[in-house]
Amino acid sequence: MSVAEYFSSMEYGPAPEDDRAARAWLDQHEGRFGHFIDGAWRRAEDDEHFDSREPATGRVLASIAQGTSSDVDAAVQAAHAALEGWQAIGGAGRARHLYALSRMVQRHSRLFAVLESLDNGKPIRESRDIDIPLVSRHFLHHAGWAQLQHREFADWALLGVIGQIVPWNFPLLMLAWKIAPAIALGNTVVLKPAEYTPLTALLFAELAHRAGLPKGVLNVVTGDGRTGAALVEHKRVAKIAFTGSTEVGRQIRASTAGSGKSLTLELGGKSPFIVFDDADLDSAVEGVVDAIWFNQGQVCCAGSRLLVQEGIEARFVDKLKQRMETLRVGTSLDKGIDRARSSMTCSLNAFARWSIKAEQKAVRFISRRVFRCRKMALSFRRRSSRMSRLHRRSRKKRSSGRCSSR
Numbered sequence: 001m002s003v004a005e006y007f008s009s010m011e012y013g014p015a016p017e018d019d020r021a022a023r024a025w026l027d028q029h030e031g032r033f034g035h036f037i038d039g040a041w042r043r044a045e046d047d048e049h050f051d052s053r054e055p056a057t058g059r060v061l062a063s064i065a066q067g068t069s070s071d072v073d074a075a076v077q078a079a080h081a082a083l084e085g086w087q088a089i090g091g092a093g094r095a096r097h098l099y100a101l102s103r104m105v106q107r108h109s110r111l112f113a114v115l116e117s118l119d120n121g122k123p124i125r126e127s128r129d130i131d132i133p134l135v136s137r138h139f140l141h142h143a144g145w146a147q148l149q150h151r152e153f154a155d156w157a158l159l160g161v162i163g164q165i166v167p168w169n170f171p172l173l174m175l176a177w178k179i180a181p182a183i184a185l186g187n188t189v190v191l192k193p194a195e196y197t198p199l200t201a202l203l204f205a206e207l208a209h210r211a212g213l214p215k216g217v218l219n220v221v222t223g224d225g226r227t228g229a230a231l232v233e234h235k236r237v238a239k240i241a242f243t244g245s246t247e248v249g250r251q252i253r254a255s256t257a258g259s260g261k262s263l264t265l266e267l268g269g270k271s272p273f274i275v276f277d278d279a280d281l282d283s284a285v286e287g288v289v290d291a292i293w294f295n296q297g298q299v300c301c302a303g304s305r306l307l308v309q310e311g312i313e314a315r316f317v318d319k320l321k322q323r324m325e326t327l328r329v330g331t332s333l334d335k336g337i338d339r340a341r342s343s344m345t346c347s348l349n350a351f352a353r354w355s356i357k358a359e360q361k362a363v364r365f366i367s368r369r370v371f372r373c374r375k376m377a378l379s380f381r382r383r384s385s386r387m388s389r390l391h392r393r394s395r396k397k398r399s400s401g402r403c404s405s406r
Helices: 003-009 020-028 069-088 090-107 109-120 124-152 171-184 199-210 225-233 246-256 281-297 310-324 347-360 374-405
Strands: 035-037 040-042 049-053 060-065 161-165 188-192 218-220 239-244 262-267 272-275 305-308 370-372
Touching: 020 109, 035 069, 035 199, 069 161, 069 188, 069 218, 069 225, 090 109, 090 124, 090 171, 090 199, 109 124, 109 171, 109 199, 124 171, 161 171, 161 225, 171 188, 171 199, 171 239, 188 225, 199 218, 225 246, 239 246, 246 262, 272 281, 281 310, 305 310
Parallel strands: 161 188, 161 239, 188 218, 239 262, 272 305, 305 370
Antiparallel strands: 035 040, 035 218, 049 060
16 A cells, blocks of 8 residues: 555554564473462373463463362462461561562563463553553552551451462453452462463463562462362362352352351442433443443443433444444454454353344344433433422522521
């Protein structure tokens, strides 16, 4: 194309991020990973592995170890052995390590961002500009917790070994959310990343050890639901912190009931996006796009339900369609795209099921429902009208009172 043609079309050209550093790290490990336990790589107990694939191309990125109950036990024992020493260095000592982890993430931010987008499939600009900076900030923030522990959290006691299970939509950011507060206050951790996206967790564990984190404080065991179940059921785990589906959360609650384990569950949800007829529709459309398409729409608080007042429904839907047609879809390492391919290998089948259900119910948008909200709007207007009348009466009374006093 000529320069004139480019100016005429104003189309984006490809802007791929360099992935050589990430692929070099994969090559260093010969594309095959064990678990990271007690400050070192450890082969899987029965040497069972599964493939982690690049969503953009479907190519195999690495072979990942399938954790067994023996692997989980080794990780828990290592974490338990590290407890005494990790607690003994005090809050100020732990803060120094968390500051070091924050700087480590900043130093290797490009490597983390590229590897996250390769493994998860999210656009590189989201990994680079949102996820990785937040990871660094979380460790920085909780380093402050550790420093102030003796004064602000004097009555708080550590739990011990924390079993943590994170999902595939924000692999590294969820790792930071789980690990940083746990180790800041003296606990040690066994982390199981999602089976689809384990690579940045393994990279983090390796670089954290190089940054001086004592062995056993952070252990990473990879695998599927069987590995997670073994971690949940281990008797020396004092707490389980899980982020994932409501169905699995119920299973974990049932498994830990009566065991004395502490439990934190962050489960899925459905968040409505409400648009009334006095809204700025163009701004509302941008809000909808950001609410549902950020991070491929894989967010527990994504705006997955759309409630639109009846009088503006048709116009709003038309505007939304026009805006969605401008979304750019491409490979995850292209810096100019809005959406890339999902990381879950089971997503295609799930999307197909949802499509069939949508067609059967004559729903115009998949994973989005537009409701008529006449009653809601009328109720809202009645309340507003009543408040206005009360406000006018109040002003009238105050005015008459001033006149009488004069």
